[in-house]
Amino acid sequence: MLENYLKEGLKERDILLMTHIVLGYPTFEQSLQIIEAMVKGGVDLMELQIPFSEPIADGPVILSANQKALAGGVTVSQCMDFAAKVSQSFPIPFLFMSYYNILLKYGVSRFVSVMAESNLKGAIVPDLPPEEGQEYMEAMKDHKLDPIFIISPTTSSERMKYLASVASGFMYCVARKGVTGANTDFSIQLQNYLNNCRKATPLPLALGFGVKNKTDIDFLKGKADIAVIGTQTIRLMEQEGVGAVEGFIRDLR
Amino acid sequence: MLNRGYYQGFGGAFLPEILYATFDELEETFRAAKNDPDFWRNYEQLMSSYSCRPTPLTFAENLTRHFGGARIYIKREDLNHTGAHKANNVMGQGLLVKRMGKNRVIAETGAGQHGVATATMAAKFGFDCTIYMGEVDVERQRPNVFWMERLGAKVVPVLDGTRILKDAINEAFRDWVSNMDTTHYVLGTACGPHPFPEMVSWFQSIIGTEARRQILAVEGKLPARIYACVGGGSNAMGIFSGFFDDPVELVGVEAGGQGLDSGKHASRLCSKDASVGVAQGYKTYFLQNFEGQMKETHSIAAGLDYIGVSPILAYHKETGRVRFEAATDDEVVAATALTIRKEGVIPALESAHAFVQAFKEAPALSPEDIVIVNQSGRGDKDIFTVADAFNDPEWQKFIIKKAKAYNA
Numbered sequence A: 001m002l003e004n005y006l007k008e009g010l011k012e013r014d015i016l017l018m019t020h021i022v023l024g025y026p027t028f029e030q031s032l033q034i035i036e037a038m039v040k041g042g043v044d045l046m047e048l049q050i051p052f053s054e055p056i057a058d059g060p061v062i063l064s065a066n067q068k069a070l071a072g073g074v075t076v077s078q079c080m081d082f083a084a085k086v087s088q089s090f091p092i093p094f095l096f097m098s099y100y101n102i103l104l105k106y107g108v109s110r111f112v113s114v115m116a117e118s119n120l121k122g123a124i125v126p127d128l129p130p131e132e133g134q135e136y137m138e139a140m141k142d143h144k145l146d147p148i149f150i151i152s153p154t155t156s157s158e159r160m161k162y163l164a165s166v167a168s169g170f171m172y173c174v175a176r177k178g179v180t181g182a183n184t185d186f187s188i189q190l191q192n193y194l195n196n197c198r199k200a201t202p203l204p205l206a207l208g209f210g211v212k213n214k215t216d217i218d219f220l221k222g223k224a225d226i227a228v229i230g231t232q233t234i235r236l237m238e239q240e241g242v243g244a245v246e247g248f249i250r251d252l253r
Numbered sequence B: 001m002l003n004r005g006y007y008q009g010f011g012g013a014f015l016p017e018i019l020y021a022t023f024d025e026l027e028e029t030f031r032a033a034k035n036d037p038d039f040w041r042n043y044e045q046l047m048s049s050y051s052c053r054p055t056p057l058t059f060a061e062n063l064t065r066h067f068g069g070a071r072i073y074i075k076r077e078d079l080n081h082t083g084a085h086k087a088n089n090v091m092g093q094g095l096l097v098k099r100m101g102k103n104r105v106i107a108e109t110g111a112g113q114h115g116v117a118t119a120t121m122a123a124k125f126g127f128d129c130t131i132y133m134g135e136v137d138v139e140r141q142r143p144n145v146f147w148m149e150r151l152g153a154k155v156v157p158v159l160d161g162t163r164i165l166k167d168a169i170n171e172a173f174r175d176w177v178s179n180m181d182t183t184h185y186v187l188g189t190a191c192g193p194h195p196f197p198e199m200v201s202w203f204q205s206i207i208g209t210e211a212r213r214q215i216l217a218v219e220g221k222l223p224a225r226i227y228a229c230v231g232g233g234s235n236a237m238g239i240f241s242g243f244f245d246d247p248v249e250l251v252g253v254e255a256g257g258q259g260l261d262s263g264k265h266a267s268r269l270c271s272k273d274a275s276v277g278v279a280q281g282y283k284t285y286f287l288q289n290f291e292g293q294m295k296e297t298h299s300i301a302a303g304l305d306y307i308g309v310s311p312i313l314a315y316h317k318e319t320g321r322v323r324f325e326a327a328t329d330d331e332v333v334a335a336t337a338l339t340i341r342k343e344g345v346i347p348a349l350e351s352a353h354a355f356v357q358a359f360k361e362a363p364a365l366s367p368e369d370i371v372i373v374n375q376s377g378r379g380d381k382d383i384f385t386v387a388d389a390f391n392d393p394e395w396q397k398f399i400i401k402k403a404k405a406y407n408a
């Protein structure tokens, strides 16, 4: 499972990198090229977002990537096939990220067993709090997959402990209020927040939302275990093309 | 959260973690208000002095004679301040916003009625106000945009997705997750994550409580059937709430658009194009494809043009307590015209869906029977759509002349 992989990685490096892509955006062919570039650039794990028509936790950049992928005809079953292919051909762990309706319509237990067969390691479902996720959590457990849960700056310390008790793999800490893509203030408050998260769980901590560059990642070293780059690589790819991705990732650490 | 808000499998609260604490606060504030008899008394007092409550129950004598069956009554939610039942919900939530000590409200709007009602409440209570509205709706409901802006609200056209009501709801959520410390999201219908379905239905129950008292006072007996249009389901839940424990048949009417077989409609509970899913924070029937992507919806009435439906109504559909029907755009235009001519009242196109079904069924009922149609709103806001539907040549000339004057 992920926790050991991450802890091993942390022996070699002071922070790990997780990146995010929207499957089929701009095309599956380019998704593959982006993954190749990211793996070459040294990412440690990746989130593969299955596009959904109502991505309420995502900001304008990822929202528009979801919509363009769907407008281009991307289907859930194509995403499942593609994810199986990449997670069997690249040497890093892959996670699914999507909204609960995608799992529900596919069949939650079917979705989870296909994930397991395809060598995916876990999933992030931002609109599925554990209170609503009984079936999902049980299926993930049965298949030894990690359900990643989210902590936010508004989460009470009591609730942090509860979330930690049902999570495995790592905890995804969102850096601030708001949706993906907006700016984050890398400040003493963020450091205090990460300290509180650390007190709530022995799991590795990922920090995401607004992480853009090496300065941000340097700040996070020693405070978080995984830096999550989401919107920024989509922006980069849109502005400078897939060719810019590998160097960008390599220069982050 | 103590109560997850389930109605036999429908409902729930599928929330991003960032909103969890906000919903705890909302739930607590709502629960305290619901258990406080003074709160409801203040609410009724506010609605009678600022809006027009109790709204009348009008006997539709000419329509009754025209159809020759059941005695038809109309519950006049159109006579609320701002012209629709939306005021009931908005003023109630406004009182909760005061209790929570917040100073900004946001809302989605489709027809614009809910946006105008929210902007009005914000003006009265001194809150900042931002309204999200799909670009398509901004175009078809321009007069309401005008009024929202006059009332001091910022109207943000939403350019994402299908650019209608559901997209406006997504944008409102995106605002809320950034600004929840100061901001309350005044959701406009009995949908969304718990406690919204219960809370909005509670404020709207004022319609049903009044209607029951009124019909017993004038007729001395209960109606046989009650008809209400169903967008998200708030006006229907409102009037039905007064009669759930009575032997009264409750009929919800959805937007049949260009027909249930055309794919161009917004019928979640009568069509095979809908299935159970989770979106916008709750579980219900959604118009979606087999992989869970939401479909485009269509209705002549912007306020009914929505992918989901109240989880409480989905539950009543399953138990059979409420019957659901659909009315097409054409039927709606005809029923609107007839109601205007026969009774001199102007129903909103949304409300006219309920009239369509009542008109289909009234002739077969006995003259001893009573039916009540909930006129959820007034139709003058729809003047552009209605004028187009009636193909009114004088109106067209007027608009052309007016446009020329602006160009001059």
Ligand SMILES: Cc1ncc(COP(=O)(O)O)c(C=O)c1O
Residues within 6 Å of the ligand: B084, B085, B110, B111, B112, B113, B114, B188, B189, B190, B229, B230, B231, B232, B233, B234, B235, B236, B302, B303, B304, B348, B350, B351, B376, B377, B378
């Ligand atoms: C006049 C009127 N009736 C009905 C509706 C539909 O909403 P609901 O089903 O929540 O009553 C709307 C929504 O905008 C409306 O403006």
